[in-house]
Amino acid sequence: MRTAVMTDTNSGITLDEGRINGIYVLPMPVIVDGKDHMEELTLSHEMLYKALNENKDIVSSQPSPAALTEMWEKILSEGYDELVYIPMSSGLSGSCNTAKALAADYDGKVVVIDNHRISITLLDSVYDAKFMAENGSSAEEIRAYLEENAYQNDIYITLHSLKRITKTGRITTAGAAIATVLNLKPILKIQGGKLDAYAKARGMAAAEDKMIEAARKDLESKYAGIPKEHISIGAAGTMESQETVKRWVDRVQSEFEGYKVTYRPLACSIASHVGTNTQGVAVGLTARTLEINK
Structure with missing residues (x-):
């Protein structure tokens, strides 16, 4: 089985870092004064810090269902048998549960993992998943390990x-x-x-x-x-x-x-x-x- 690993920018993994290490990274949306932005693509940290200091109206958002499914289908079309998607914790965002609902249509080829982590600890989980996939673990085995150790x-x-x-x-x-x-x-x-x-x-x-x-x-x-x-x-x-x-x-x-x-x-x-x-x-x-x- 070839198992792909995917996360989002809430992990702290940049798009370039993901490409270098064989990890698929979805940019997260952020709305600044009513205008939609995508982290890294149209919104850098420097731009966001400036907006924060100017007290602009800033709202985080979930990836759209289309953005998620398009990325899943692209990954599976590249020869992978399955993929694991590790978003930010369901306790901090609804994006994990949304992804789980969408994954139900993929006959087990897309496994969404609720690792209950975010930021630098989510980064560790993503690299653990990549390590396990490269060493022969299936998507379900990766899910079982990450969810078992979610609170560590x-x-x-x-x-x-x-x-x-x-x-x-x-x-x-x-x-x-x-x-x-x-x-x-x-x-x-x-x-x-x-x-x-x-x-x-x-x-x-x-x-x-x-x-x-x-x-x-x-x-x-x-x-x-x-x-x-x-x-x-x-x-x-x-x-x-x-x-x-x-x-x-x-x-x-x-x-x-x-x-x-x-x-x-x-x-x-x-x-x-x-x-x-x-x-x-x-x-x-x-x-x-x-x-x-x-």
């Missing part, structure tokens, strides 16, 4: 500003104003497709400390005994300068010496909800053997 990942993110998230209704405008005056930074946790409040800190430096501490506790408890080469540490964010990105990645790497650290900017559809200069760290289990950093 934890993400902590700190929002620099509460301006965007107030629009989601998760925090009131008055609450956001008080937090801004007190320089309080909310630390959120994403696990299993749920976004929950984890802690708060006064200032970004203290928030970074709390995120690092949380990830370290996960390593010492939830992931205790797992070899370092099967643990992925991720750094992510919507930082606007390469200097800030480098500083954060260097900090994460120094705190988790001996682990493989991967950085990706948050996808445009995620950034539209959290705003600019958000920082995050993630811990997750991977089936691949990672080249660890000495």
Whole structure:
């Protein structure tokens, strides 16, 4: 069986990266001031950050059924017997359930996997799926593994500003104003497709400390005994300068010496909800053997 692997840009995998590594990547739609855009094709991270800072109306959206099915049919026409599609968690978007409904018409050739992950942890799942496909696993075997280990990942993110998230209704405008005056930074946790409040800190430096501490506790408890080469540490964010990105990645790497650290900017559809200069760290289990950093 030849099994193709497909995801979307919410994984942090770019179109070019996907082409190089034999992974099919669907651009996610984002609507800016009523105009439709597709991540990478007509909307870059820089363009989105500018729009966010200008307080434009920005809404994430699902891929259209036509975009999904056209891509599936193109992949299957290239000689694949089946494909796995790994979108963002069903807990954060309806796109996964939409894809599952569409896949019912493909007689088992399209397997949609609800891996309950997003961003840098979803990236790990996609590369795990590619690794398994190249080593003879079927689409159903890949689905079983990824869904069984869906909750073996934890993400902590700190929002620099509460301006965007107030629009989601998760925090009131008055609450956001008080937090801004007190320089309080909310630390959120994403696990299993749920976004929950984890802690708060006064200032970004203290928030970074709390995120690092949380990830370290996960390593010492939830992931205790797992070899370092099967643990992925991720750094992510919507930082606007390469200097800030480098500083954060260097900090994460120094705190988790001996682990493989991967950085990706948050996808445009995620950034539209959290705003600019958000920082995050993630811990997750991977089936691949990672080249660890000495």
